[in-house]
Amino acid sequence: MQLSLHQLIPLPLREKVAGRASGVWRGDLVLSEADHVFIKAPSGTGKTTLIHMLYGMRDDYEGMVKWDNLEMKRAGASEIAQLRTKDVSVIFQDMRLFPELTAWENLDIKRRLTNTITEQQVTNWMDELGVADKRQSLARTLSYGEQQRVAIIRALLQPFKWLLMDEPFSHLDHVNIAKAAKLISEVVKQNSAGMILADLDDNNFFPYTQTIVL
């Protein structure tokens, strides 16, 4: 699945974007599944805005975001839902768990959407990232670090061709980052998927094929 960006200008950031050189804004960019892209984005350059635009959560921008032939601004609700269950998965910066559901339920409600991952697999991954003991805890009672690990696992509970990550490890220590990055790498590889990771600073969480400055 090819991602193409064409002359993107986020309207709220129009002025900010105007005066700067950027690898994304106001340019053309085509990415393929083989790409593991790191988007380096200093504060206020529109990192989260970009991820949300790619994921179809906002359309207050000029230009075009296209997943293969699907232009996000023109896509219908069901096409976007289809894209989100089959092709593109995301780890939000702000985790976005259901606070009133337990960690397990948060994962289960995503898993049952496609039923492509077994319950056993989920249990294993929770084990791997050290949140198995939080299975029955309500998400709102989890620490940020725990929430982030649950959010990471949730993003992996569907088939995808692209994985979008917005500061995915911001609340994790380097031991946990290593574990999470390892898990993500494995699943991305299984899916033969591309990845886009947006973060503030340089890192080597993954072996990137390109780095773009936002």
Place this chain on the structure above:
Amino acid sequence: MSDKNRNMLLRKLLLRNNGKGRLWAAMIALFVGNTLLLLSVLIWWNFNELLYGKTENDSLGSTFLIIGKKVTNSNMGQRGATLFTPADIDSVNKAPQVQSVGAIVSNHFPVYAMMGGDMGFATDLPLESVPDSFLDSKPADWDWQPGSRDLPIIMSSQFLDLYNYVFAPSQGLPQLSESSVKSLALNVKAGPPDMAETYTAHVVGFSDRIGSVMVPQAFIDYGNQKYGKQGSGVAPSQLILKTKDPSDIKFTEFIQRKNYTTNSQNLRWSRVRAIVEVVASATGVLAILLMAIGTLVFVLFIELTIAKAHQSLTLLKEIGYSPGYLSGFMVKRFVPLVLVVVIFSAGATLVVQYLCADMAKAQGLVLHALPGLPVWAALAVSTGILLVLVVRSISGAIRK
């Protein structure tokens, strides 16, 4: 089953904030509105059935009525002024609501009735005839042909009432039942004294519809032709009308404009009907209003439920749930509630109709025991509209 688990989680996320009390209030509001709507249709339908239905509701007054030209000071001296000309009959025939017109023709030759031979009494007997189709019911032996000595008679039941309740008690005479009157024989002498013929007359039936003594039309025609001065071409002094709805204002106006008299019992219905129509339409308007309010309450309840679950809905869409799927989930939750309300409304309507029919029976009226097609049609239409509104409000609110 994974679907069950998924729906359980969705219920937890989307319907958890649903107050039980609010749900009940919404359902009751819908029930009241829906039931009132059905009842107002029921009232209208029952009244319609009573007036125009095929069931025989005698006490409501039949749709037959008799008209005559009013005798006034100006026309009372003129011979034939109150007879109906062919042009008159034609205009009555074309009047609103009139289905058919029959001429009431009276005898234009002398008729005497004698009872108990020479010992009894003799009296002039005015006779009338109407076409057979205007009789309440045609007795089996209602037939006369020239040469026949037996003369069947239909008597106004008012005569019998007058005798039984007024005359007999005051004179110390025995009261008579219908069947005993039918068993009596009258000797009837018809025609001028020099060429009179004698008949044996029997009362074969009683009529509520016509207030006089009736004989078969053939007899009157025969007598008028044979003894009468004008032959058979006698103009009728009264007409009997078969009307669809004598209480129709247009018909009443016609009668008044022409200055005709009528047995006004039937026309009194026009006032009753006007009142019932006002009541029925007021109830209808009220019912539609309440139905609208009930529907609004229910729809607002749904929208409130969805608004409360807004965050969860947004996040569900973000993790890949399609708005269509979520709408379907909500529809599956709310449509059964609507159907339950509809079923209860229909049940209430059935009960009311049953009770009405029962009470009407005590009044001598015949109502159907089950609500008729218009009531079910109203139910179907209101349910359809309700379902469309519910589904639209759900998908609209979720798409937002």
